[in-house]
Amino acid sequence: MTIRDTPEEWEIRATETPFVGNKTSVRTDEVVMPDGSVVRRDYQVHPGxxxxxxxxxxxxxxxxxxxxxxxxxxxxxxPAGLLDVPGENPLHAAQRELYEEAHVKAEDWRVLTDVYTTPGGCDEAVRIFLARGLSDAEGERFTAEHEELDLELARVPVDELVRGVLAGELHNNCIVVGVLSLVAARAGDGLDALRPALAPWPARPFEA
Incomplete structure (x- = not known):
């Protein structure tokens, strides 16, 4: 038996969008269950x-x-951010976020893992990249606003992050998944065996 998520779409009898926000919206679908009953499912629609x-x-x-x-x-x-445009190349978006949030560039990019953050209530898909060969970026620094005005930056040893994750001291989805995936990749076939940066992403198709 192959353990792999597979695409499937159950019949939707009706759909509506009761809320539209600046970046996301809420959708209500009437979905046909295996026994023929129809239930309403509310979920956040997210660009990825x-x-x-x-x-x-x-x-x-x-x-x-x-x-x-x-x-x-x-x-x-x-560092993380939204896919601003439908079909946006995720590698380009990741490079932009690393530049804007940390003023850093990287020479080597790999796909670390792909996740759905909360598939029971939101369709957000996240691609987490591994970036190596870091150096300071050139050009002007990105102008911070809102929450980013209070941003703190640090560089923390991998072992310390693993300890924080397992101790329940770090809670952000991407740092938890990213750090543990890094450790797992090292224990497996190694970081150079990770998927290339432009590997297909069925959850958010893009033009390479």
Missing amino acids: SVAVLALDDADRVLVLRQYRHPVRRKLWEI
Whole structure:
């Protein structure tokens, strides 16, 4: 038996969008269940995101600390951001986020993993990249606004992040998944065996 997620779409009898926000919306679908009953399912419609686990030559990960209002916490995270345009190349979006949030560029890019953050209530898909060969970016720094005005940057050893994840001290989805995926990749076939940066992404198709 192959353990693999597969595409499937059950019949939708009706759909409506009761809320449209600046970046996301809420959709209500009437979905036919296997027994023929019809139930309503509400979920957030999301454009998708990218995140970057940027690893330097000293085996430290570039992290940032940012206030997240919905959970009323400052969270340590890895650079991340929305896919601004439908069909946007996720690698280009990831490179943009690393530049804007940390003013850093990277020479080597791989796909670390792809995840759905909360598939029971949101269709957000995130591609997490591994970026290596880090150096300071050229050009002007991105002008921060809103929560990013209070942004803190740090470089933290991988082992310390793993400890924080397992101790329940780090909670952001992308940093947890990214760090543990990095450790798993190292214990498996190695980082150079990861998928190439432009590997297909069925959840958010793009033009290479």
